Amino acid sequence: MAQDSFDIAIVGAGIVGLAHALAATRLGLSAVVVDRDAQANGASIRNFGFVTVTGQEQGNVWRRARRSRDVWAEIAGPAGIAVEQRGLAMVAQRPEARLVCEAFLATEMAEGCTWIEGAAARAFLGDMRPTHLEGVLSSMIDLRVESRTAIPALAAWLEQGRGVAFRRGVAVHHVESGRLETAEGVIRAQHIIVCPGDDLTTLFPDALAKAEITRCKLQMLRLASPGYGLPATIMSDLGMVRYLGYAALPEAKALKRRLQAERPDHLANGIHLIVAQGADGSLIVGDSHHYARTPDPFASDQVDRLILEEFRAVFGSVPPVLERWTGTYASAAGHSIVEAPLEGVRLVVVTSGTGASTSFALAEEVIADLTDDRLGAAA
Structure with missing residues (x-):
């Protein structure tokens, strides 16, 4: 019996x-993970798998990203997860973007980052042919895994190598202190952590509504191999007005004004460019951001065209599209919410699209808090 x-x-x-x-x-705690789906199919596998440190918001978010990146590096080998790419290349195409990069390099967040320009920058980018190039902000801190395979591999390793029990295809319909009521019976636990993602209605809907969480829909594509390898995961000027590690710098204001004049449709659709390369050479490209309590499931061809327009400006040409998909994630002001709706229960939602980048550190904080609670109760 289970x-x-x-x-x-x-x-x-x-x-x-x-x-x-x-x-x-x-x-050393025993753990069970319960999920209503038979396999991962949500935001965790529909993204880039890019563990982004460089450009994360200064302070706790950046610190969590640094720690989470280190955890990914520690567990990748034992869990059989390939690190597909290392590093980030921010391709600055406008003088205003260069100023943002220079300002960023003066902050404590720039550890491990360098500025490359001129012939050295073009040599670094290899066969990429940007329309304009001021230089490249290069970071070797970041890393990327293939989400579609990394998440299942992580779960399998937790089950087989670390003794975590999984109950898949099992809906949880009620939570109270020390007790989960599921479609297959009751599970008892001293502590319970509810990680609903963008399911805003099943468990603790009042707490989620109070936090003003909505959902963000994004569009992504996979392109055929361009025939050459990328030096790192690629981002562009649009990312510098979205990622708060850059966007919060005073120098970003001038860049945003120029982009509002030159790329108004991109900004209106929340588009910024990330390009990550898989082991087979194919490119994962995105993405856009549209917000609604219940986003429609349809992908817009116009949005894909805008994403590929930015791709062309950075790469010079666009390989054939192999796949298109949409994803959704929970979205609200700030990085995440951690609530205690009941004694011994935590409700945890990453609300910024940075789950792959920050979850390991956030989880360590939550588990440490619960452990302290347990020790305090025992005393």
């Missing part, structure tokens, strides 16, 4: 839930 009592029960098998399972096992 075990039904654990130290920690986690609702949700996306990256946020899996990160909490890892943090629990590192403290």
